[in-house]
Amino acid sequence: MAQGTGGEKRERWRPPRGRHRLPPEVIARSQRERLLDAAVRVAAEKGYGPMTLSDLTREAGVSRTTFYELFDDKEACFLAAYDRAAEALVRRVATAFESEGEWPKRARAGLAALLEELAEEPDVARMALVDFGAAGPAAQRRHRAVLQRLTPFFDEGRDYAPGGRNLPANTSRMAIGAVAGLIGDALAEERAEDLPNLLSDVLFATLVPYIGPAAATGEVGETER
Amino acid sequence: MASESRRDQILAAMIRVVGRNGYKETSVADVIEEAGTSRTTFYKHFEDKHECFLAAYDMLVEQVFAEVVAKCDGAEPWLERVEKGLGTIVRLFALDPELARTAVVEVAAAGADARRRHWNAVARFTQYLEDGRELSGGEELPENISLLSAGAASGLIFDELLAGRAEQLPQLLPDLVFAMLVPYIGPSAAAEEMRRTAKAA
Numbered sequence: 198m199a200q201g202t203g204g205e206k207r208e209r210w211r212p213p214r215g216r217h218r219l220p221p222e223v224i225a226r227s228q229r230e231r232l233l234d235a236a237v238r239v240a241a242e243k244g245y246g247p248m249t250l251s252d253l254t255r256e257a258g259v260s261r262t263t264f265y266e267l268f269d270d271k272e273a274c275f276l277a278a279y280d281r282a283a284e285a286l287v288r289r290v291a292t293a294f295e296s297e298g299e300w301p302k303r304a305r306a307g308l309a310a311l312l313e314e315l316a317e318e319p320d321v322a323r324m325a326l327v328d329f330g331a332a333g334p335a336a337q338r339r340h341r342a343v344l345q346r347l348t349p350f351f352d353e354g355r356d357y358a359p360g361g362r363n364l365p366a367n368t369s370r371m372a373i374g375a376v377a378g379l380i381g382d383a384l385a386e387e388r389a390e391d392l393p394n395l396l397s398d399v400l401f402a403t404l405v406p407y408i409g410p411a412a413a414t415g416e417v418g419e420t421e422r
Numbered sequence: 423m424a425s426e427s428r429r430d431q432i433l434a435a436m437i438r439v440v441g442r443n444g445y446k447e448t449s450v451a452d453v454i455e456e457a458g459t460s461r462t463t464f465y466k467h468f469e470d471k472h473e474c475f476l477a478a479y480d481m482l483v484e485q486v487f488a489e490v491v492a493k494c495d496g497a498e499p500w501l502e503r504v505e506k507g508l509g510t511i512v513r514l515f516a517l518d519p520e521l522a523r524t525a526v527v528e529v530a531a532a533g534a535d536a537r538r539r540h541w542n543a544v545a546r547f548t549q550y551l552e553d554g555r556e557l558s559g560g561e562e563l564p565e566n567i568s569l570l571s572a573g574a575a576s577g578l579i580f581d582e583l584l585a586g587r588a589e590q591l592p593q594l595l596p597d598l599v600f601a602m603l604v605p606y607i608g609p610s611a612a613a614e615e616m617r618r619t620a621k622a623a
Binding site: 338367 | 613
């Protein structure tokens with residue numbers, strides 16, 4: 198496939214060619230960002246396994262030498278791309294979550310932000326929830342670590358729900374597993390653009406272990422109005 | 423049939439080797455060595471490693487499912503079936519950590535076809551447990567409810583296996599029962615079942 202060699206269509210800023218006065222850190226930074234973009238795009242297009250170093254350098258328009266100045270190998274580059282995406286995702290979810298008052302409303306806002314982000318960035322979504330499996334144990338551990346960072350948003354349900362303190366310690370992990378399962382299922386079926394429609398289901402999945410099916414259904418109904 | 427059993431040996435070897443070394447790291451050479459067979463025999467039965475893995479995975483799912491069904495008599499109340507079914511799986515996984523890792527963790531590394539198989543297996547298992555559910559009319563539960571209780575339980579199992587704690591899985595049974603039941607019956611009733619399971623263990 199000869200596509201992806203020209204850089205004209207890319208939105209990300211690139212330093213001018215030839216002689217210029219940009220400090221080397223700026224150049225390296227932009228090269229690094231381009232490589233991370235490339236990792237996301239190529240992994241989404243052909244999968245992590247078949248992705249080669251040449252794919253990355255070609256997509257990013259950098260040399261092999263530059264690649265090795267920035268990363269040890271393909272896995273390191275992929276993991277860095279994963280971290281960057283995770284950081285952006287967690288931040289967006291947190292901002293949405295904090296914008297509301299009561300926990301069910303906060304959860305709704307956070308989950309809506311999560312689904313929107315993943316729907317807008319289907320390549321990132323695939324990487325975060327599907328391809329991490331192919332990238333081996335290091336990526337899988339990272340994936341779990343990101344889910345861990347989302348735990349506090351779920352566990353506020355403990356303070357909100359009557360008797361919430363008596364719930365099993367693993368309650369947030371269960372809720373997160375349910376949400377990740379629903380999203381992963383939609384992504385596996387290539388339905389990233391439909392993700393926002395999952396809001397009712399993921400909200401129910403989040404609320405139900407804390408407040409039970411009747412109250413969770415009630416909250417879901419309210420958000421649909 | 424001799425060649426039939428040869429094929430099964432290769433499949434069983436694939437499950438063990440992948441569980442031990444990971445899917446990515448597993449080569450056809452590793453599998454034939456484990457199976458004590460030749461390369462020629464391998465390629466007589468399978469196109470490549472991936473095709474062999476998918477066949478091995480199908481076999482694994484049938485084995486696990488058969489175990490679960492054998493432990494349930496089909497007449498037990500729904501709550502009991504959930505507990506028995508989950509209990510069967512965690513004990514099986516604890517006895518055979520290699521199989522467990524292949525079934526739950528490594529399958530994610532084996533491509534989209536494999537992941538779909540994994541997900542179908544989880545859905546089938548949940549469906550089986552759910553079949554025993556008494557429908558208390560008038561409930562407006564989400565259509566996806568079995569998918570989400572499955573996701574909750576399999577997330578916990580995945581975490582344990584990733585951390586290399588297959589042997590400790592049976593201790594997680596009460597939590598798994600809670601995870602599976604809570605979307606249907608709510609936290610206080612599910613916690614009740616969780617305590618009952620813990621006591622019975």
